[in-house]
Every structure is written in C-alpha cells, then in structure tokens.
Amino acid sequence: MEDNKRVYTILLFLTALWCSGILLAPSIHASHPAAASIVYSAYSPICHQVDGRCFHLFEAKWGVCIRCSAIYFGFFLSLLLYPLFRRLSSPSYPGRWWIALAVAPMVIDVVLNFTGIHPSTPLTRSITGVMFGLVLPLYIIPTLLEGVAQLRSQFSARGGFFYARKAQ
C-alpha cells in the first residue's frame, strides 16, 4: 500500500473510532451504565455535554453536544469523500479565505447567541458545525501527508527507524 494511502487510512480509522464513541455512549447507556459513563468522561474534557444541547439516541444524550457532533461528523464525511475529489499524492490546498468563510457562520452563531440578539437553535448549530467540519480536511490532509513524508525522509537521512525497517 502506498504510504499516503496508509496514513490516510489510519486517519480515517481513528476519526471513525472517535465518531463511533460519540454514538456508543448513548447506545450502551441503558445496558452498561458504568461503561457508558467512562465513554462520557473520555469526551468530557472537550465538550460541556449539557443535556439540552445534545442530540439524543435511545433517550440518552450523545457523547458530545450538537455543535461538536456536527463538526466531527462533517470532518469524517469530508475525510471519507476526500479521495473522490482530490488525489492523495498531490498536495493542493484551497485558498486561505475558505477557512475564514467556513468558520465565520459558526462564530456569528455563537456571538449572536451570547449577546442575546438571536438564540442559536439545533439547526443553526448543526449547519454551521458541519460547514466547518467539511472544510477542515481540505487543509489538514495535504499538510499531514506532506508532513509525514518529510519526517520519513528525515528519519531515513539520519538512518532512523523507518530506514532500518526498509533496509531489512
């Protein structure tokens, strides 16, 4: 398997694992509450997990709030579809303004909610989160693939781990 494909597959697998955990917590909440509470606490440092701000499955909240879920699942979807639209072997980035355009609606939604001008709804949180999540892999995948390739060649040049494995 080509190295880029390998790195991409690992990233896809880890993201799928991360997203599965979000759905795993409510799925096992009724049958295995202790295990569910471990899964919930694993996500607690990165999300407030307030019940009223979460999607629910089997009458239990997801592992993270609606906005976070939208970002992660948007990220996963974009990651999954990435090879259909861009080649893994040729790093190309979209313009820098795309990231600003993707973040802006989410920031506006948060600011409007905090200032009390317009309360954010599950729909606005989902849409703005998905927009951000969809755009992120377009920047992160080429940089990650390029970075790993550079690290490999640096290790090889120094006679490091990868070089030793290749030599065998």
Add this chain to the structure above:
Amino acid sequence: MLEKPNKLRIALICGAAIGAVSAVPGISLINCCCCAGVWLGGVLAMYLYKQQFTEGMPPLESSDALMLGLMSGIIGAFTATVLGVLILVIIGPVEQELVKSIVGRLLDRLVEQGGLQTDMADSMKEQVEQSIRDSGKLSNIFGSLFMALILYPIFSILGALLGFAIFRPKNPPPTTMVR
C-alpha cells in the same frame, strides 16, 4: 545555510499558553468547544514559529507543524495539570463550583418548564456534587493527565497543521511526497 529556528522555545511558550487557557477557571470553558483552546495553541505555535524564520534559513515545512503541534500539546497537558492542581490547592474547586451553579440553574429551569423530572434533576445535581468532591483525588488528577496527554497533542497537531496551511509560504519548495 543557517539552521531552522529552535522549536522547543516556541513549544514551551505555546504549551504554557495552552496549559494556562485550559486550567484557569472560566477561561478554560473555551475548551468546551472541541478543545478550541488547544487548537488555537497549535495555530499560535505555527504563527510564532514562522515569525522566527529569516533569509538564508531552510523553508518552513509541514513536518515542522507536526513536531511543533506534538511538542506544544504534550507540554500543554503537563502545564494544564500542574496549574490545575495549584489552583485547586490555592483557591479550591472554583471552576467546578461555577459549573455547578450554571448546571443547577439550567436544571431548575428545565424542571419548571416540565422538561425534566425533579428526581432526575436531583440525581444530576448529585453527580456534579460528587465530581466536586472527587476533584482533589490523586486518581482523578492522574486520570485527567492521562486524558490530556492523549487529547491535547491530537488537537494541538490539528491546530498546527491548520496553522501551516494558513501561514505557509506562498511559493513552497518542491515537496518530498512519497508516491
């Protein structure tokens, strides 16, 4: 040719920033949005590192972002834990009390609106109380350090990679992609 700037200095600065943002009560709530404090720490690390480059140095590369993100995340995890313990010892579980009051008000409102049963709200309040009582336990401190050592480097690397994509040189050198 000159060597690239030292990454450790930038990683220490940004790791300290990540740790401070994650440990200071109130400010740390920024991490409630997908670890935004840690992400932004990674982006900041990349920005500061890029500023260190002068003419004659090798160009900024994606591998720099990976290493810088990793280093900042690990340092940030340790800093956040140490600062968190210090804050807990000096001024007590301020943040937990803050969260307790917010959650308490939210639950009371839900009960008033009929969206939640009283016994369920009481049980959730008890869970928050329990977490405040457990916050000083050694197992909890090591548990949160363990989680931070997994999560912070991941999010910091993602932030640094995003930072590289934003701050990268306009005419990058030929890449070393493996086909």
